[in-house]
Amino acid sequence: MSSDARVIASRYGLGETRAFGHDDVVDALVIGTGPGGAPLAARLAAAGLSVVMLEAGRAWDPGTEFATDEAAQHGLFWNDERISAGTNPIAFGRNNSGYGVGGGSLHYTAYVPRPQPDDFRLRSGTGEGVDWPIAHDELLPYFDEVERTIGVSGPSPYPWGPPRPDYPLPPLPRNGAAQLMARGCDELDIRTASAPNAALSVPYDRPGIGPGRACTNRGFCQAGCSTGAKGSMDVTYIPLALRAGAELRPGSHATLFEVDGRGHISGVVYSRDGRELRQRAHHVFLCAGAIETPRLMLLNRLGNRNDQVGRHFMAHVGLQLWGTFDEDVRPYKGIPGGLISEDTHRPAGANFAGGYLVQSIGIMPVTYAGQLARGRGLWGPALREHMRRYVNAAGINVLGECLPSPDNRVELSGETDVRRLPKPVISFDAGPNERALAAHAERTLRAIWDAAGARDVWSFPRFAHTAGTCRMGTDRDTSVVDADGRSHEVPNLTISDNSTFPSVLAANPSLTIMALSLRTADRHLARR
Amino acid sequence: MVDTTTARVPRSPYATFDLDGLLASDHVSAATRRALAERRAITAPPVPRVLSVPQMRVLRAVAIRLVPQDDQEDPVDLADRIDARLAAREGDGWRYGALPPDAEAIGTAMVNLDQSGWERFSAGFADLPPERQDEILAAMQRGEMEGQGWEGLSPALIFEELLVEMVETFYAGSRGQRDIGYAGMADLPGWDHIGLDERDLREPIRVQIDNRQDRTGQLTGE
Ligand SMILES: Cc1cc2nc3c(=O)[nH]c(=O)nc-3n(C[C@H](O)[C@H](O)[C@H](O)COP(=O)(O)OP(=O)(O)OC[C@H]3O[C@@H](n4cnc5c(N)ncnc54)[C@H](O)[C@@H]3O)c2cc1C
């Protein structure tokens, strides 16, 4: 074993892991180890393919390295500068990115409701947006599998959507914000349920992976879970992949794709510890997330003859509402997203297409203070005094539809980063549908928080999650990949991450990204 | 020096919170304790790294108005933390397309604020009385700044960015945490009481305090 392989083996508690040579032509080179890359790598390796995973960030040891400290955990986010333009500039860094083995799953809050069937048929159902080239039904077995593998806790039966199997684990306990949202919704006859979360409510043996500890209610999911209770990729699909014989190379930043005379990618150049290395591969799986994936394609002028790469950037309408309560909430405890309502999935009489879900949210103090400053512009003694009510603060949040527009897009700027590569510019203008949905959502949230007894209520308009920039479709002129994630132009390139979503779905993305990742792997295997 | 006799931040209701005791306890992991201790040990160098001495003087004056710490015995040098970050060429992953890169935006804004001080009140920003500084800062927040220096440099966005960074820096440290009764770092082995009005014993409680203050900013209370 190389010394690298030894470090990885000990980090993931494995006896021995495989290592490939740079001149080996591996079957699958996977770039990025978030929810898009990790499940696929595990599946391909299990089928006997030779798999190498390149990950720009490092392999953390959560047990000893993760501090319960927001600023110290800054390194979990993609902090290379992105330039945010348009009338609704999107915040990145802590708001929208992942860096490290596990990608964005290292800091996701693990809220994993399933999308509903009509989310995949937005165009047929509403006349707006586009339909997915995949039916909801086709993803069902994959949803089941992912939920069992990472360990999802949730209510059974689940009140919304088509019948589904019981969640593998019972729901997590409710924190203050979840209780308050239940109180407000009860008053207004809005149905609520404990939210499905990929965090273990009781100890659980993850199939093929091993025992995981129960969540200790430390509420810190957004800055890394130190207990392993959260179903992030680094404690689930990455060990699965390694056990099946995949090789993991952390700290490896892909920059250049070499293309042969036939238009196939023959090798990928990446930098590691300041050195330039090159890996040959039969097939490349690009799973770098909805900004870096199109950025790499644009940098390499790859698969973009139809000028679709980077277009149709979408983000969930993610409006938050905050209030101060008489009770102590202590919003740093418990699984942050404890409660859910999908009663607004398709609100009656709405003047917009699609809908949204409502979730209760916990928050850590630095994030709260930053939002207070940005959202309310409070400063001086007023800010210091407001912060002394942090312990009494509770929030609710929506995640709602966002229609694709070709002008909302990722492009390359004239400025370069530390690697001398052009920084990405992301332009985003919320359209009339997003504005109408946000206004409806704000009215709903205000009614709920009024009924729950909130005072000093303020909203924080926000867009969360990034999608759509290499979307899948059957029309080769208006999409980048097909339903199996394969590039329309480059025969041995497949994309598997949030960028292939044709629409954002009224649900958090990761469960669908993981399900699609497994499906993409199965489709690839079926073709061989 | 800016006059601190106009101190207006009252005493914290968590005045009895023994954060140091909590940090030393088994409830805090080694990684967490290390992170907080390292942050607390930072001291500013005599000369700034990226900003000029005059720019730094304005930034320090701005920090005192945006995140006043007159109730703190040992305030955090928020301006120095910004300069240190610029020197390390670190960022938070994004910036407004309407602004130039951070070092340029902040440096120019400080020069412009000084200029505004001279134009409006015949003194540099850092030498103005706090009320005047607040007036200028409020105008900056509203985006109502005049002068060539602000061309291509949205005053409101720079104000927002500076405010957010200073506020986040203050509440990332022990002083800010103690002030708001935050005990979330003490999460070992876990939290048992997470519902409304429930408290694990190691979490602080609010106390009634008397916030009359004398001219020197000394606190009388309890
Ligand atoms: C604070 C926060 C909370 C969230 N909460 C939830 C939630 O509760 N539920 C939910 O479903 N979703 C949540 N999300 C969203 C979720 O994290 C993302 O949707 C998801 O991680 C996207 O997966 P991905 O595989 O597309 O990309 P990522 O997870 O971003 O993975 C991409 C990976 O590729 C690596 N990479 C990028 N470029 C290169 C390169 N050139 N070379 C090598 N490697 C590279 C990156 O380092 C990264 O590890 C949250 C996001 C944030 C920011």
Ligand code: SF4
């Ligand atoms: S709340 Fe649970 S899942 Fe989240 S970080 Fe803490 S232990 Fe992990």
